[in-house]
Amino acid sequence: MYNASKFPSFLNGCGGLLFSWGDNFHGLVTLGTRFDGATFVSNSMIMQGTTEQNGFMREAIRLAADNVQKGGGPFGAVVVLDGCIIGSGANRVTTSLDPTAHAEITAIREACRHLGHWQLTGCEIYSSCEPCPMCLGAIYWARPAALYFASTREDAASIHFDDAFIYRELQQPLEARSIPTFQLLRDEGLRVFSAWETNPDKIRY
Numbered sequence: 025m026y027n028a029s030k031f032p033s034f035l036n037g038c039g040g041l042l043f044s045w046g047d048n049f050h051g052l053v054t055l056g057t058r059f060d061g062a063t064f065v066s067n068s069m070i071m072q073g074t075t076e077q078n079g080f081m082r083e084a085i086r087l088a089a090d091n092v093q094k095g096g097g098p099f100g101a102v103v104v105l106d107g108c109i110i111g112s113g114a115n116r117v118t119t120s121l122d123p124t125a126h127a128e129i130t131a132i133r134e135a136c137r138h139l140g141h142w143q144l145t146g147c148e149i150y151s152s153c154e155p156c157p158m159c160l161g162a163i164y165w166a167r168p169a170a171l172y173f174a175s176t177r178e179d180a181a182s183i184h185f186d187d188a189f190i191y192r193e194l195q196q197p198l199e200a201r202s203i204p205t206f207q208l209l210r211d212e213g214l215r216v217f218s219a220w221e222t223n224p225d226k227i228r229y
Protein backbone atom coordinates (compact mmCIF):
# COMPACT_ATOMS: atom_id res chain seq x y z
CA MET A 25 0.00 0.00 0.00
CA TYR A 26 1.26 3.43 -0.86
CA ASN A 27 2.50 5.48 2.07
CA ALA A 28 0.11 8.42 2.12
CA SER A 29 2.12 10.22 4.76
CA LYS A 30 4.63 11.13 2.08
CA PHE A 31 2.06 13.37 0.37
CA PRO A 32 -0.19 14.90 2.98
CA SER A 33 -1.24 17.81 0.77
CA PHE A 34 -2.42 15.66 -2.13
CA LEU A 35 -4.82 13.27 -0.46
CA ASN A 36 -8.06 13.36 -2.38
CA GLY A 37 -10.08 10.87 -4.38
CA CYS A 38 -7.86 7.87 -3.69
CA GLY A 39 -9.40 6.45 -0.57
CA GLY A 40 -7.19 8.53 1.69
CA LEU A 41 -4.32 6.20 0.95
CA LEU A 42 -3.15 7.08 -2.50
CA PHE A 43 -1.91 10.11 -4.34
CA SER A 44 -4.40 11.64 -6.75
CA TRP A 45 -4.73 14.69 -8.96
CA GLY A 46 -8.50 14.35 -8.60
CA ASP A 47 -10.25 17.24 -10.30
CA ASN A 48 -7.03 18.90 -11.36
CA PHE A 49 -7.12 17.06 -14.68
CA HIS A 50 -7.90 19.55 -17.44
CA GLY A 51 -7.71 17.41 -20.56
CA LEU A 52 -5.17 17.01 -23.31
CA VAL A 53 -2.83 19.27 -25.17
CA THR A 54 -3.77 18.76 -28.83
CA LEU A 55 -0.57 17.92 -30.66
CA GLY A 56 -0.92 14.65 -32.57
CA THR A 57 -2.30 12.06 -30.20
CA ARG A 58 -0.35 8.83 -30.05
CA PHE A 59 -1.83 7.07 -27.02
CA ASP A 60 -5.02 7.68 -25.09
CA GLY A 61 -4.22 10.47 -22.69
CA ALA A 62 -0.83 11.21 -24.22
CA THR A 63 0.10 13.81 -26.78
CA PHE A 64 3.27 14.11 -28.79
CA VAL A 65 5.10 16.92 -30.55
CA SER A 66 5.80 16.37 -34.29
CA ASN A 67 7.30 12.95 -35.05
CA SER A 68 9.37 12.56 -31.91
CA MET A 69 8.29 10.80 -28.75
CA ILE A 70 8.80 14.02 -26.80
CA MET A 71 5.45 15.22 -25.58
CA GLN A 72 3.79 18.04 -23.72
CA GLY A 73 2.05 16.32 -20.88
CA THR A 74 -1.27 17.14 -19.34
CA THR A 75 -1.37 18.80 -15.93
CA GLU A 76 -1.94 15.36 -14.45
CA GLN A 77 0.86 13.66 -16.39
CA ASN A 78 3.32 16.42 -15.56
CA GLY A 79 2.30 16.16 -11.92
CA PHE A 80 3.07 12.47 -11.79
CA MET A 81 6.39 12.99 -13.56
CA ARG A 82 7.29 15.75 -11.13
CA GLU A 83 6.54 13.35 -8.31
CA ALA A 84 8.94 10.79 -9.84
CA ILE A 85 11.57 13.53 -10.14
CA ARG A 86 10.89 14.65 -6.57
CA LEU A 87 11.48 11.08 -5.36
CA ALA A 88 14.77 11.06 -7.27
CA ALA A 89 15.87 14.41 -5.81
CA ASP A 90 14.87 13.33 -2.32
CA ASN A 91 16.86 10.14 -2.76
CA VAL A 92 19.97 12.11 -3.70
CA GLN A 93 19.67 14.02 -0.43
CA LYS A 94 19.63 10.65 1.37
CA GLY A 95 22.77 9.48 -0.41
CA GLY A 96 20.98 7.30 -2.97
CA GLY A 97 20.98 7.31 -6.75
CA PRO A 98 19.21 10.11 -8.68
CA PHE A 99 16.27 8.05 -9.90
CA GLY A 100 12.58 7.88 -8.95
CA ALA A 101 9.45 6.30 -10.37
CA VAL A 102 5.72 6.03 -9.74
CA VAL A 103 3.02 3.66 -11.01
CA VAL A 104 -0.37 5.26 -11.62
CA LEU A 105 -3.80 3.67 -11.99
CA ASP A 106 -6.96 5.71 -12.53
CA GLY A 107 -5.27 8.92 -11.43
CA CYS A 108 -3.80 7.44 -8.24
CA ILE A 109 -0.26 6.46 -7.40
CA ILE A 110 -0.34 2.80 -6.39
CA GLY A 111 3.43 2.30 -6.18
CA SER A 112 6.53 4.43 -5.93
CA GLY A 113 10.23 3.87 -5.68
CA ALA A 114 13.65 5.43 -5.62
CA ASN A 115 16.98 3.85 -6.38
CA ARG A 116 18.11 1.73 -3.41
CA VAL A 117 21.06 -0.10 -4.96
CA THR A 118 23.70 1.09 -2.53
CA THR A 119 21.49 1.46 0.53
CA SER A 120 19.93 -2.01 0.25
CA LEU A 121 22.96 -3.72 -1.30
CA ASP A 122 20.77 -4.80 -4.21
CA PRO A 123 21.85 -4.19 -7.83
CA THR A 124 18.25 -4.76 -8.93
CA ALA A 125 16.76 -2.14 -6.57
CA HIS A 126 16.18 0.44 -9.28
CA ALA A 127 13.36 2.95 -8.89
CA GLU A 128 11.12 1.36 -11.53
CA ILE A 129 11.54 -2.18 -10.13
CA THR A 130 10.79 -0.93 -6.62
CA ALA A 131 7.69 0.93 -7.82
CA ILE A 132 6.46 -2.07 -9.85
CA ARG A 133 6.83 -4.37 -6.86
CA GLU A 134 4.86 -2.00 -4.64
CA ALA A 135 2.13 -1.53 -7.26
CA CYS A 136 1.76 -5.28 -7.81
CA ARG A 137 1.48 -5.84 -4.07
CA HIS A 138 -1.19 -3.17 -3.97
CA LEU A 139 -3.14 -4.75 -6.84
CA GLY A 140 -2.59 -8.33 -5.69
CA HIS A 141 -1.56 -9.20 -9.23
CA TRP A 142 1.62 -9.76 -11.24
CA GLN A 143 0.48 -7.54 -14.07
CA LEU A 144 -0.05 -3.75 -14.18
CA THR A 145 -2.95 -3.76 -16.61
CA GLY A 146 -4.19 -0.25 -17.32
CA CYS A 147 -1.40 1.39 -15.31
CA GLU A 148 1.06 4.06 -16.37
CA ILE A 149 4.67 4.22 -15.23
CA TYR A 150 6.43 7.55 -14.76
CA SER A 151 10.20 7.36 -14.38
CA SER A 152 12.54 10.28 -13.77
CA CYS A 153 14.94 8.76 -16.33
CA GLU A 154 14.60 6.52 -19.37
CA PRO A 155 14.62 2.98 -17.96
CA CYS A 156 17.73 0.84 -18.13
CA PRO A 157 17.41 -2.50 -19.98
CA MET A 158 16.68 -4.37 -16.74
CA CYS A 159 13.84 -2.05 -15.81
CA LEU A 160 12.56 -1.88 -19.37
CA GLY A 161 12.36 -5.68 -19.32
CA ALA A 162 10.48 -5.58 -16.03
CA ILE A 163 8.13 -2.95 -17.44
CA TYR A 164 7.37 -5.11 -20.46
CA TRP A 165 6.71 -8.11 -18.19
CA ALA A 166 4.38 -5.96 -16.09
CA ARG A 167 2.51 -4.86 -19.24
CA PRO A 168 1.42 -1.33 -18.28
CA ALA A 169 -0.58 0.82 -20.69
CA ALA A 170 2.14 3.45 -21.13
CA LEU A 171 5.58 4.55 -20.00
CA TYR A 172 6.81 8.12 -19.51
CA PHE A 173 10.35 9.26 -18.70
CA ALA A 174 12.09 12.61 -18.19
CA SER A 175 15.86 12.44 -18.76
CA THR A 176 17.32 10.05 -21.33
CA ARG A 177 19.75 7.13 -21.23
CA GLU A 178 22.32 9.45 -22.81
CA ASP A 179 21.79 11.95 -20.00
CA ALA A 180 22.36 9.11 -17.50
CA ALA A 181 25.53 8.07 -19.33
CA SER A 182 26.84 11.63 -19.04
CA ILE A 183 26.91 11.25 -15.24
CA HIS A 184 28.39 7.73 -15.46
CA PHE A 185 25.23 5.64 -15.21
CA ASP A 186 25.97 3.86 -18.43
CA ASP A 187 22.65 2.28 -19.31
CA ALA A 188 23.53 3.01 -22.94
CA PHE A 189 26.39 0.51 -22.64
CA ILE A 190 24.00 -2.31 -21.69
CA TYR A 191 21.67 -1.36 -24.54
CA ARG A 192 24.66 -1.76 -26.88
CA GLU A 193 25.61 -5.09 -25.27
CA LEU A 194 22.16 -6.52 -26.03
CA GLN A 195 22.85 -6.03 -29.71
CA GLN A 196 26.13 -7.96 -29.53
CA PRO A 197 26.37 -11.71 -30.24
CA LEU A 198 27.10 -13.78 -27.10
CA GLU A 199 30.76 -14.25 -28.00
CA ALA A 200 31.29 -10.49 -28.26
CA ARG A 201 29.76 -9.48 -24.92
CA SER A 202 31.94 -8.10 -22.13
CA ILE A 203 30.68 -10.67 -19.59
CA PRO A 204 31.74 -14.13 -20.83
CA THR A 205 28.54 -16.08 -21.44
CA PHE A 206 28.31 -19.83 -22.08
CA GLN A 207 25.65 -22.49 -22.58
CA LEU A 208 25.65 -25.74 -20.55
CA LEU A 209 23.30 -28.76 -20.13
CA ARG A 210 20.51 -27.64 -22.46
CA ASP A 211 18.85 -31.08 -22.44
CA GLU A 212 18.54 -31.04 -18.65
CA GLY A 213 17.22 -27.51 -18.73
CA LEU A 214 14.59 -28.51 -21.28
CA ARG A 215 13.18 -31.19 -18.97
CA VAL A 216 11.86 -28.42 -16.72
CA PHE A 217 10.03 -26.94 -19.67
CA SER A 218 8.42 -30.32 -20.35
CA ALA A 219 7.28 -30.46 -16.73
CA TRP A 220 5.75 -26.98 -17.09
CA GLU A 221 4.04 -27.80 -20.36
CA THR A 222 2.40 -30.93 -18.95
CA ASN A 223 1.43 -29.38 -15.59
CA PRO A 224 -2.38 -28.92 -15.68
CA ASP A 225 -2.24 -26.55 -12.68
CA LYS A 226 0.12 -24.00 -14.21
CA ILE A 227 -0.80 -20.34 -14.19
CA ARG A 228 0.18 -18.79 -17.48
CA TYR A 229 1.57 -15.27 -17.33
Ligand SMILES: [Zn+2]
Nearest residue numbers: 126156158159
Ligand atom coordinates in the same frame (compact mmCIF):
# COMPACT_ATOMS: atom_id res chain seq x y z
ZN1 LIG B 1 16.85 0.27 -14.11
